[in-house]
Amino acid sequence: MPVFPDAIQSLVDELRKLPGIGPKSAQRLAFHLIVAGKPAINKLISSLEEARDRVGYCSVCGNLTESDPCPICQDSKRDRTLICVVGYPKDVLAIERAGGYRGLYHVLHGYIEPLKGVGPEDLRTKELLARLGPGSPVKEVILATNPDVDGETTALYLAKVLKPLEVRVTRLARGLPFGADLDYADEVTLARSLEGRREVT
């Protein structure tokens, strides 16, 4: 059976470790890079090194940033009475993209997943409680975890530990996606939409 030269095989093996990359995709990417030549490879190497050296986590909210604290935490125009709790840095991007939210964030870096042995102490929950300590300006914590079992479990845990603190705890609404057809909605989503219905004013 024909085999790749060691250098290419090693490149394929490294690319395969990336999320969403299977053996075929890894081969395709490796051959593309080899064919693209030195300038393209050097540019990729310098981008990777730059990302490695310059990007870190914000010591306040845990988001990915080049400066510590991150631009959002430093922004004086942001509403400091609001904290939106999300699972991953990509969720901050999703909410920022949607617009309309001008408060601060807190990134947990995961969800409580009993089946993977991930408990509350493995997330940035202590850091969240520290931000809500005495003298904190925060009046509302928005739990923007995923609307699935792991996200719900994490939200239930956070609601429990935040209850004794004098802070309003809210959860993102769950229900029908905008633009969907009612008769195509599944039973669970429809039941949740009815539970969370709002008065039309």
Add this chain to the structure above:
Amino acid sequence: MSLYQTEGIVLSQTPLGENDKIITLLSPEEGLVRAVVKGARKPKSRLSAVTQPFTRASFQLSRGKSLDRVIQVSLKTSHPGILSDYAKVVCASYVSELVAELSPEKQQNREQFWFFSSVLDHLEQREDPWVVVKWTEVGLLLRAGLLPSFDECALCGGEIVQPAYFSAEAGGAVCGKCGQAKDAADWAGVQAGNLALGEQTVRAIPVSPGTLKTLEILRDSGNQCPNLTAKGQVRQEVNDVLQQCVDHALGKRLKSSLLVGSILVSPHRE
């Protein structure tokens, strides 16, 4: 494409690629089934919400080489009472992991399915999930033929005399006579969590009569979860004994056992 219809309970889910996920189902006709849910992670997916863990539904699946594929789902219950309580979600995750370990793949197991279905119903209804989790552990080990003996000495076969202790490695409860037959150093070892059996040293836990009685009630309650609760020493000992039984039966510790252990230490909402 060979289609088949089965009732099932979703035990777990794992992401697959960008848009799909794999679920593990417990079915009465097929035992454990692993199936792909195409597009389940897209926001408008009709299958996403009805294939979340602890959901009981009627599934239409197509058979595949290694994994089946979910075609249609008709929801029976999503157990909202479990999903709205942190402790119950953690307990449901633990019993789901345990039943997945103790159920064979693609093998009819109606009794296991109906037992597990009633476990989730009880978990949803009961305020303190402790007794439901302990009844599930005993029930699943009993059905698998892996439950040690609680009412007679695993070494001499005689009546249990205090001070008694329990060792899954020794085969169950061990009477005080067998314990006392050892010299004082051995008994000190038992107190420290070890028991010498001939040349072997096994893990052992001192157990009170209340603990052994509770374990017997759990074992003899069949398909009906008993109405009992335990506090303090008995609760801790029952937790320790069953943890040892599960670890010994599976030859490993379940990932969710640490989290569930921290929740079941004291009665719920106390």
